[in-house]
Amino acid sequence: MKLQxxxxxxxWDVHAWAGVIxxxxxxxxxxxxAFALFHPELNDWAEPRxxxxxxxxxxLQPLLVQLVREQRARAPTHIGFWRHDSALMADLRGSExxxxxxxxxxxxxxxxxxxxxxxxxxxxxxxxxxxxxxYLAGLAAMAMCLxxxxxxxxxxxxxxxxxxxxxPRCATRTWAxxxxxxxxxxxxxxxxxxxxxxxxxxxxxVAVQPAFTATVFRGDQTAALATRGYTEAPAPTxxxxxxxxxLDALLVRARALLPGLEPEYVALENPFDEASVVQIYGxxxxxxFGNAALTLRASDGQLLHASxxxxxxxxxxxxxxxxxxxxxxxxxxxxxxxxALLALATCAVIGTGNLVWLExxxxxxxxxxxxxxxxxxxxxxxxxPLAVATLFVANRSLPAALLNRTTVEQAVFxxxxxxxxxxxxxxxxxxxxxxxxxxxxxxxxxxxLFVDLLTRQPLLADAVQRGVASALxxxxxxxxxxxxxxxxxxxxxxxxxxxxxxxxxxxAGE
Amino acid sequence: MPxxxxxxxxxxLALPLSANVRLTVGSYAVFPxxxxxxxxxxxxxxxxxxWLLLLTxxxxxxxxxxxxxxxxxxxxxxxxxx
Numbered sequence: 001m002k003l004q005x006x007x008x009x010x011x012w013d014v015h016a017w018a019g020v021i022x023x024x025x026x027x028x029x030x031x032x033x034a035f036a037l038f039h040p041e042l043n044d045w046a047e048p049r050x051x052x053x054x055x056x057x058x059x060l061q062p063l064l065v066q067l068v069r070e071q072r073a074r075a076p077t078h079i080g081f082w083r084h085d086s087a088l089m090a091d092l093r094g095s096e097x098x099x100x101x102x103x104x105x106x107x108x109x110x111x112x113x114x115x116x117x118x119x120x121x122x123x124x125x126x127x128x129x130x131x132x133x134x135y136l137a138g139l140a141a142m143a144m145c146l147x148x149x150x151x152x153x154x155x156x157x158x159x160x161x162x163x164x165x166x167x168p169r170c171a172t173r174t175w176a177x178x179x180x181x182x183x184x185x186x187x188x189x190x191x192x193x194x195x196x197x198x199x200x201x202x203x204x205x206v207a208v209q210p211a212f213t214a215t216v217f218r219g220d221q222t223a224a225l226a227t228r229g230y231t232e233a234p235a236p237t238x239x240x241x242x243x244x245x246x247l248d249a250l251l252v253r254a255r256a257l258l259p260g261l262e263p264e265y266v267a268l269e270n271p272f273d274e275a276s277v278v279q280i281y282g283x284x285x286x287x288x289f290g291n292a293a294l295t296l297r298a299s300d301g302q303l304l305h306a307s308x309x310x311x312x313x314x315x316x317x318x319x320x321x322x323x324x325x326x327x328x329x330x331x332x333x334x335x336x337x338x339x340a341l342l343a344l345a346t347c348a349v350i351g352t353g354n355l356v357w358l359e360x361x362x363x364x365x366x367x368x369x370x371x372x373x374x375x376x377x378x379x380x381x382x383x384x385p386l387a388v389a390t391l392f393v394a395n396r397s398l399p400a401a402l403l404n405r406t407t408v409e410q411a412v413f414x415x416x417x418x419x420x421x422x423x424x425x426x427x428x429x430x431x432x433x434x435x436x437x438x439x440x441x442x443x444x445x446x447x448x449l450f451v452d453l454l455t456r457q458p459l460l461a462d463a464v465q466r467g468v469a470s471a472l473x474x475x476x477x478x479x480x481x482x483x484x485x486x487x488x489x490x491x492x493x494x495x496x497x498x499x500x501x502x503x504x505x506x507x508a509g510e
Numbered sequence: 511m512p513x514x515x516x517x518x519x520x521x522x523l524a525l526p527l528s529a530n531v532r533l534t535v536g537s538y539a540v541f542p543x544x545x546x547x548x549x550x551x552x553x554x555x556x557x558x559x560x561w562l563l564l565l566t567x568x569x570x571x572x573x574x575x576x577x578x579x580x581x582x583x584x585x586x587x588x589x590x591x592x
Binding site: 007010014142145146149150153196199207215313315322 | 511515518519522523528530531533534536537538540541542544545548549552553575
């Protein structure tokens with residue numbers, strides 16, 4: 001199908017502008033996404049005292065007693081336990097904000113978290129650490145939706161050819177355009193779904209749901225929540241209760257109520273109030289995306305609310321699939337690795353998209369706006385991997401007993417990113433800066449792996465350590481290869497050579 | 511975005527499907543509708559035509575919703591059934 005000349009021109013401009021406006025944020029989000037997929041494993045790996053020992057899931061009751069004994073002065077209003085294959089975490093909200101703990105299997109008790117590397121990269125995926133970042137991420141996802149749809153429309157006429165065309169020896173504009181389209185078409189279903197689900201996750205709660213509640217549900221928030229299988233936790237009565245709930249007994253009851261339930265998150269709301277409730281979220285392994293949730297009254301264990309995949313409505317089943325696909329809650333590590341590689345491929349699509357914009361419109365970077373865009377692109381594309389690599393090295397190098405260790409780790413990341421963004425403005429050659437920063441990122445990923453192997457005993461003892469070591473090795477190789485390639489003198493064919501010339505213009509859609 | 515939300519609400523209230531399926535389609539169609547509306551708005555020959563297109567879509571969606579509400583759809587008891 002071929003578009004009319006004017007339609008083609010309009011969609012071309014929309015594609016280019018939507019892409020270039022959102023590109024740098026999207027690059028950061030997709031690069032962090034590759035790590036966010038493994039954030040529980042990374043949290044486990046990043047903990048300084050974590051030494052492989054695979055442990056049986058511990059009983060929650062002794063840990064709850066420990067938390068209440070040690071943290072009572074903080075007047076906790078929420079205590080949550082979050083269980084993953086390899087780790088058990090706890091979070092506590094009270095008068096002094098939120099605190100996180102991790103189960104130390106050798107001491108059989110909870111200890112304050114000393115690194116949240118995995119959670120930090122997970123939050124970075126939706127720009128959580130930046131003020132109003134989640135809304136910015138939502139807007140970037142919307143721009144990505146627009147860029148993808150218009151991108152497909154302008155290439156409908158030669159979609160199959162673009163899938164198989166890559167000419168690495170041609171001019172920058174040609175190989176960048178080829179790579180942009182090849183990886184863009186290859187990852188299109190992944191990118192379209194993530195742009196859509198990302199926009200929903202970041203913006204629906206503030207932009208769509210209030211409008212639906214006000215109109216469709218006539219302002220009835222409880223009815224709106226009920227259709228999604230949620231209930232509001234009862235408000236505290238203010239009447240004090242000194243009896244502590246028995247979490248293990250309630251988990252046994254929950255498993256009896258929902259056979260096959262594997263609890264993943266157990267939350268105790270308002271622990272010292274008469275209206276205290278226990279909320280249990282988990283999965284039922286007999287169903288794909290079989291999410292289940294229970295609310296039990298803490299005082300007597302009475303069931304207040306239950307939802308499971310078997311009794312779910314059409315909306316709840318759709319949402320289980322929609323969010324399950326976004327969070328890769330299926331297919332195990334194989335699918336997560338494929339997702340991670342597609343996320344990195346999307347980073348390449350985004351980076352080459354900006355390069356095509358610059359090479360096509362202002363090859364000499366004569367205009368100030370294009371010079372700034374060029375340097376920001378170099379700063380972000382090579383700076384984000386460098387900052388993440390620095391974060392990994394900091395995690396492995398900082399003393400375990402350091403006060404506010406998580407804050408220091410994150411400060412190292414932001415400083416590294418700021419320096420990497422500044423460098424292209426200080427050094428004239430964009431290519432050289434990008435090459436150096438990527439090569440340095442590769443060296444730092446390799447250093448993080450080296451320090452990890454040196455300091456951990458027994459070596460590569462568990463699957464998490466082996467997985468992270470493989471990922472660090474892969475990232476080091478990718479960054480070093482890209483950096484060295486950029487630092488080598490260019491040996492491309494002249495843009496007017498027969499191989500590149502005729503089809504360059506055709507492939508650019510001109 | 512207001513047009514896309516209005517279309518989503520209209521779909522939720524007016525589609526001839528069961529209540530939960532209507533809600534699923536309506537609430538998750540908002541962003542795809544936004545992309546579609548944006549593409550059509552960009553194709554308008556000038557800004558005035560684009561605004562006119564958006565306004566027409568908004569009025570149509572609001573009118574559809576009002577008719578559906580007048581016919582008794584969309585009140586919370588409707589959502590008890592699947």
